Amino acid sequence: MxxxxxxxxVANSSVIRAMFDEGKRLSKIYGEENVFDFSLGNPNVEPxxxxxxxxxxxxxxxxxxxxxxxxxNSGFEDVxxxxxxxxxxxxxxxxxxxxxxxxxxxxGGLNIIFKTLLxxxxxxxxxxxxxxxxxxxxxxxxxxxxxxxxxxxxxxxNIEALKSAITPKTKIVIVNSPNNPTGVIYSDAxxxxxxxxxxxxxxxxxxxxxxxxxxPYREIVYDNAEVPCLLKYYKxxxxxxxxxxxxxxxxxxxxxLVVHPExxxxxxxxxxxxxxxxxxxxxxxxxxxxxxxxxxxNAEVDxxxxxxxxxxxxxxxxxxxxxxxxxxxAFYLFPRSPIADDKKFCEDAKQFNLLLVPxxxxxxxxxxxxxxxxxxxKIINSLPAFDKLIALYK
Amino acid sequence: MxxxxxxxxVANSSVIRAMFDEGKRLSKIYGEENVFDFSLGNPNVEPxxxxxxxxxxxxxxxxxxxxxxxxxNSGFEDVxxxxxxxxxxxxxxxxxxxxxxxxxxxxGGLNIIFKTLLxxxxxxxxxxxxxxxxxxxxxxxxxxxxxxxxxxxxxxxNIEALKSAITPKTKIVIVNSPNNPTGVIYSDAxxxxxxxxxxxxxxxxxxxxxxxxxxPYREIVYDNAEVPCLLKYYKxxxxxxxxxxxxxxxxxxxxxLVVHPExxxxxxxxxxxxxxxxxxxxxxxxxxxxxxxxxxxNAEVDxxxxxxxxxxxxxxxxxxxxxxxxxxxAFYLFPRSPIADDKKFCEDAKQFNLLLVPxxxxxxxxxxxxxxxxxxxKIINSLPAFDKLIALYK
Numbered sequence: 209m210x211x212x213x214x215x216x217x218v219a220n221s222s223v224i225r226a227m228f229d230e231g232k233r234l235s236k237i238y239g240e241e242n243v244f245d246f247s248l249g250n251p252n253v254e255p256x257x258x259x260x261x262x263x264x265x266x267x268x269x270x271x272x273x274x275x276x277x278x279x280x281n282s283g284f285e286d287v288x289x290x291x292x293x294x295x296x297x298x299x300x301x302x303x304x305x306x307x308x309x310x311x312x313x314x315x316g317g318l319n320i321i322f323k324t325l326l327x328x329x330x331x332x333x334x335x336x337x338x339x340x341x342x343x344x345x346x347x348x349x350x351x352x353x354x355x356x357x358x359x360x361x362x363x364x365x366n367i368e369a370l371k372s373a374i375t376p377k378t379k380i381v382i383v384n385s386p387n388n389p390t391g392v393i394y395s396d397a398x399x400x401x402x403x404x405x406x407x408x409x410x411x412x413x414x415x416x417x418x419x420x421x422x423x424p425y426r427e428i429v430y431d432n433a434e435v436p437c438l439l440k441y442y443k444x445x446x447x448x449x450x451x452x453x454x455x456x457x458x459x460x461x462x463x464x465l466v467v468h469p470e471x472x473x474x475x476x477x478x479x480x481x482x483x484x485x486x487x488x489x490x491x492x493x494x495x496x497x498x499x500x501x502x503x504x505x506n507a508e509v510d511x512x513x514x515x516x517x518x519x520x521x522x523x524x525x526x527x528x529x530x531x532x533x534x535x536x537x538a539f540y541l542f543p544r545s546p547i548a549d550d551k552k553f554c555e556d557a558k559q560f561n562l563l564l565v566p567x568x569x570x571x572x573x574x575x576x577x578x579x580x581x582x583x584x585x586k587i588i589n590s591l592p593a594f595d596k597l598i599a600l601y602k
Numbered sequence: 603m604x605x606x607x608x609x610x611x612v613a614n615s616s617v618i619r620a621m622f623d624e625g626k627r628l629s630k631i632y633g634e635e636n637v638f639d640f641s642l643g644n645p646n647v648e649p650x651x652x653x654x655x656x657x658x659x660x661x662x663x664x665x666x667x668x669x670x671x672x673x674x675n676s677g678f679e680d681v682x683x684x685x686x687x688x689x690x691x692x693x694x695x696x697x698x699x700x701x702x703x704x705x706x707x708x709x710g711g712l713n714i715i716f717k718t719l720l721x722x723x724x725x726x727x728x729x730x731x732x733x734x735x736x737x738x739x740x741x742x743x744x745x746x747x748x749x750x751x752x753x754x755x756x757x758x759x760n761i762e763a764l765k766s767a768i769t770p771k772t773k774i775v776i777v778n779s780p781n782n783p784t785g786v787i788y789s790d791a792x793x794x795x796x797x798x799x800x801x802x803x804x805x806x807x808x809x810x811x812x813x814x815x816x817x818p819y820r821e822i823v824y825d826n827a828e829v830p831c832l833l834k835y836y837k838x839x840x841x842x843x844x845x846x847x848x849x850x851x852x853x854x855x856x857x858x859l860v861v862h863p864e865x866x867x868x869x870x871x872x873x874x875x876x877x878x879x880x881x882x883x884x885x886x887x888x889x890x891x892x893x894x895x896x897x898x899x900n901a902e903v904d905x906x907x908x909x910x911x912x913x914x915x916x917x918x919x920x921x922x923x924x925x926x927x928x929x930x931x932a933f934y935l936f937p938r939s940p941i942a943d944d945k946k947f948c949e950d951a952k953q954f955n956l957l958l959v960p961x962x963x964x965x966x967x968x969x970x971x972x973x974x975x976x977x978x979x980k981i982i983n984s985l986p987a988f989d990k991l992i993a994l995y996k
Binding site for chain 1: 603604605606607608611612615642644645646647648649653654657658661666667669670671672673706707709710711712713714717718719720721735738739742743810812850851852853854855866867870871873874876877878880881882883884885886888889890891
């Protein structure tokens with residue numbers, strides 16, 4: 209009875225569910241403490257304590273029908289103004305509240321962008337490895353996802369390959385930095401080249417190409433790394449931000465878009481994002497949490513918890529022979545699989561109670577993803593299992 | 603630059619924005635207290651006090667990474683179980699947690715249903731007058747909305763007209779009771795006939811037709827009126843519920859679906875609703891409010907506030923010559939316009955600082971909608987303006 213489009217999506221999702229069920233099955237047999245589930249990107253670091261205090265403060269001091277009520281589909285104007293000032297200061301730019309749309313997380317934000325920009329048959333380009341949901345988001349609007357092959361030595365965007373991927377049907381290029389699954393932050397040099405190519409192709413083909421920056425991991429960075437702001441490289445840019453990771457609030461579905469003030473047809477784009485928020489059924493970003501995040505612009509989770517995990521896991525894996533680009537952000541490692549068949553490798557891992565995700569799920573076979581947003585203790589306890597796993601191939 | 607589909611939607615929405623701006627313009631000239639805005643369905647009754655206490659209680663006593671974290675895309679299992687028990691008891695049925703999907707309000711719920719069921723070219727039938735968003739929700743999935751002409755004497759669903767509207771392409775019939783814009787509760791007699799027609803047509807055409815019941819106003823009823831439960835009439839039924847009105851939480855985007863346990867292909871439908879919640883970008887219903895509503899299943903707003911408004915406005919309008927079906931639910935009146943051209947009538951109303959919505963916006967010209975979820979004082983103060991308005995046509 210379900211629609212043709214949903215049939216294959218439901219079939220695919222049952223693969224993920226199967227992994228989840230496998231985790232539960234193993235936990236039952238070996239005990240939860242002996243199963244090492246590196247498959248989920250669910251933050252394990254507590255939200256900052258100020259979040260709780262802010263919620264109580266808002267409930268006690270603001271008018272309930274306002275706090276929980278409808279507002280403009282793009283969000284509370286005072287919240288949008290506060291966030292615009294924050295973004296302006298952060299990037300040394302002049303961004304007004306009219307550039308901000310409060311969204312149901314980054315996923316909601318990306319969907320209203322795609323709904324706004326894409327006609328059937330349009331092309332959305334992304335760089336492998338990429339967050340698998342981009343394929344579904346493109347299909348929602350009958351657009352085709354075009355995957356640019358990875359540069360597996362650095363996991364920087366492969367700019368040469370991008371050049372030949374752009375066609376007259378290209379409407380969107382979407383990037384995700386710090387990246388899921390690699391943790392790599394795209395460099396200033398790579399982004400400069402990327403913007404040059406886009407400008408050149410826009411002119412050559414007489415089209416507008418929109419650069420979408422999916423930034424849920426912007427604040428999860430290590431070693432004082434800087435995340436370059438794409439608004440500074442290219443005018444046809446929209447940032448999709450989310451508090452899911454930066455404040456450990458993934459279930460609350462709160463984020464926002466920043467639209468470049470000089471984007472093509474600014475007013476039409478903003479009008480359409482507003483309407484798309486309504487008609488896709490989001491209506492507006494959850495109202496209480498709009499007010500909460502506006503009060504906590506400088507709050508952050510303790511990134512050192514993740515850093516400690518990264519260091520322990522990365523150092524051990526490299527010491528026993530895994531090859532891996534050292535990530536400077538997010539909470540993932542994306543090592544090379546010791547065998548070409550990453551799906552078989554992840555199957556093999558299960559015998560040591562290790563749950564890993566094949567790189568194929570991110571358009572990058574021959575690798576695997578580890579989410580290290582689990583307890584440090586669990587990471588330390590898992591290390592011998594990796595020793596046994598790699599020994600299989602020696 | 604925006605997509606073809608969005609262009610007309612953005613143009614239409616600017617009409618609504620124009621009305622909003624007109625309200626602001628009039629308020630500036632005449633003072634806000636002298637402008638009578640009956641155009642918006644934003645609840646003005648406070649959420650029950652227990653909501654605030656529950657939020658604080660959850661923040662103080664549950665684990666923050668759990669409360670604000672990811673869960674199954676269909677919602678927390680304990681929340682779904684609690685709601686299933688509540689629905690089972692309310693309707694005397696046996697509904698399990700597997701029939702429940704927590705959604706981003708009713709709008710989010712309807713979108714995941716439409717995504718699940720509709721192929722391009724399918725038909726969605728609704729009864730005029732209807733909530734205008736159904737047209738956009740259908741268009742999101744390239745389906746066509748088929749509007750059954752109204753029975754303007756009762757505003758009950760026009761079952762005879764339904765018979766001829768059903769074709770082999772019919773996939774969904776969507777009803778909304780208590781109704782926006784009429785406030786009418788569809789009767790047991792009408793729903794019995796409706797279900798009979800659907801069963802007969804399913805058999806005759808060899809198709810499945812799904813009945814979707816959009817029920818955000820289920821708890822907003824007067825005079826001890828009962829709202830019949832559609833699950834009891836027809837197996838291929840899904841209820842879309844929302845707490846926007848029943849708990850005055852429209853900005854929080856929290857609701858749920860109840861899928862009939864005997865719906866065709868139950869397990870595929872549930873799997874698809876789950877995946878649709880994820881890929882459309884909702885991901886899950888806001889997590890804190892899932893936990894809040896599960897703790898307050900019997901909480902309700904003070905419906906007497908709305909009833910007092912209804913009575914004052916309905917009695918006055920009828921006494922001065924407006925014709926109107928007396929509503930038993932929701933917070934709208936839908937009187938007949940004294941002139942056939944409802945748009946001109948609503949234009950005329952503006953000279954008395956009355957902001958009304960033409961019935962044309964609900965597929966029912968010759969009428970107009972009043973939202974009476976504003977203060978009682980404002981309603982009383984507006985009455986002389988209606989006297990002047992109707993005098994124009996005498």
